[in-house]
Amino acid sequence: MSSDFDPYTQNLTFHEADGTPFFVPVVVLDDFYQYCIQICINYGAQFGASVIIFIVLLLLTRPEKRASSVFFLNGGALLLNMARLLCNMIYFTTGFVKAYPFFSGDHSRASTSAYANSILGVVFTSLLLICIEASLVLQVQVVCANLQRRYRTMVLCVSILVALIPIGFRLVYMVGNCKTIAKADTPQSLVWLESTASIVTTISVCFFCAIFITKLGVAIHQRRRLGVRDFGPMKVIFVVGCQTMIVPAMLSILHHAIVVPELNSNILTLVTISLPLSSIWAGITLSNSSSSGTSPSRCALWSRLAVSNSMGSNQTSSTDTAIAMSYPNNKSSTVCYADQGSARRQPDLEQGNGISVEHGVSVHSYQRL
Numbered sequence: 001m002s003s004d005f006d007p008y009t010q011n012l013t014f015h016e017a018d019g020t021p022f023f024v025p026v027v028v029l030d031d032f033y034q035y036c037i038q039i040c041i042n043y044g045a046q047f048g049a050s051v052i053i054f055i056v057l058l059l060l061t062r063p064e065k066r067a068s069s070v071f072f073l074n075g076g077a078l079l080l081n082m083a084r085l086l087c088n089m090i091y092f093t094t095g096f097v098k099a100y101p102f103f104s105g106d107h108s109r110a111s112t113s114a115y116a117n118s119i120l121g122v123v124f125t126s127l128l129l130i131c132i133e134a135s136l137v138l139q140v141q142v143v144c145a146n147l148q149r150r151y152r153t154m155v156l157c158v159s160i161l162v163a164l165i166p167i168g169f170r171l172v173y174m175v176g177n178c179k180t181i182a183k184a185d186t187p188q189s190l191v192w193l194e195s196t197a198s199i200v201t202t203i204s205v206c207f208f209c210a211i212f213i214t215k216l217g218v219a220i221h222q223r224r225r226l227g228v229r230d231f232g233p234m235k236v237i238f239v240v241g242c243q244t245m246i247v248p249a250m251l252s253i254l255h256h257a258i259v260v261p262e263l264n265s266n267i268l269t270l271v272t273i274s275l276p277l278s279s280i281w282a283g284i285t286l287s288n289s290s291s292s293g294t295s296p297s298r299c300a301l302w303s304r305l306a307v308s309n310s311m312g313s314n315q316t317s318s319t320d321t322a323i324a325m326s327y328p329n330n331k332s333s334t335v336c337y338a339d340q341g342s343a344r345r346q347p348d349l350e351q352g353n354g355i356s357v358e359h360g361v362s363v364h365s366y367q368r369l
Contacts, residue, residue: 016104024103032102036092039262046269047085053273054078069138074276077131080124081272087121088265094118107184118181126167126174128268129201133163135275136208143215159208166204169197198264202252205271 011023094114137159173193180187248267255263
């Protein structure tokens with residue numbers, strides 16, 4: 001035995017089915033198992049975070065809001081994310097990840113359930129992206145609800161277009177990847193498509209959150225000019241919106257700069273758990289601020305986020321003065337009764353104390369009989 005022999009870099013000899021030998025370095029085998037361990041830890045952490053947020057969503061969402069579109073989209077996205085991560089973790093227990101099939105490319109003994117599990121993981125990822133994009137489009141439209149009609153229509157058209165581009169790339173990649181899995185072939189020809197789908201998804205998230213943050217940032221700036229500095233629902237959504245935009249973008253850039261197993265998978269998980277967090281936190285803050293105030297008026301922010309049918313609930317007070325806000329683009333009008341005592345205090349546009357007048361809103365005063 002030569003004195004220069006290094007047992008940690010020796011080659012292991014495997015034989016194919018016909019007896020042809022091939023060599024696998026020990027270093028490559030070690031890297032393979034280290035990769036499996038690291039990626040399973042990554043998936044397990046994401047799965048645990050998704051389960052916790054889903055439980056928090058069920059416990060903290062008010063019963064009347066559980067029939068809303070936002071609740072179903074956010075809850076469905078969490079369930080799909082958990083199913084996606086579970087399929088990805090099960091993959092490492094199948095015959096695809098054993099040493100000989102992996103290095104030889106012979107997957108003849110892989111079970112049918114292993115193929116089905118891999119295909120389901122790809123399908124769940126595509127469905128998850130659809131839920132995320134739909135939730136982003138809905139919440140951006142809610143935030144921009146007080147814009148003029150033509151601007152709302154313009155934002156809606158651009159939002160739908162930006163949402164459909166990553167969905168289209170993801171669906172094309174899903175079909176190609178499922179065919180590759182069914183043939184037990186290497187997906188080298190789909191690398192560019194996967195990278196493109198990841199890039200356009202990140203751009204889509206940044207686009208939606210840029211609109212979201214810009215609109216709410218302007219509203220917060222206006223509140224500061226009025227001297228209102230309380231940490232209310234608008235600031236909550238502003239903070240979580242910053243997190244939803246900046247962190248996934250940073251992870252997407254790092255994904256192309258450093259080698260971390262499935263770092264790109266964290267982008268979808270982070271957006272999935274951030275969307276319900278913003279609604280939950282804003283709803284709790286709104287409930288606390290409303291219960292501590294003397295005015296019975298209720299801010300419509302949470303109702304708009306939930307897109308529920310409770311927006312037309314009657315609001316009453318013991319005062320004699322009422323303010324009727326009529327929207328020119330709406331046939332109906334909403335009547336809010338303001339407390340005269342609260343009018344002497346500094347108005348809080350976020351917590352429901354006072355009247356906020358946006359562009360395109362006419363205000364009329366009359367004496368209630």
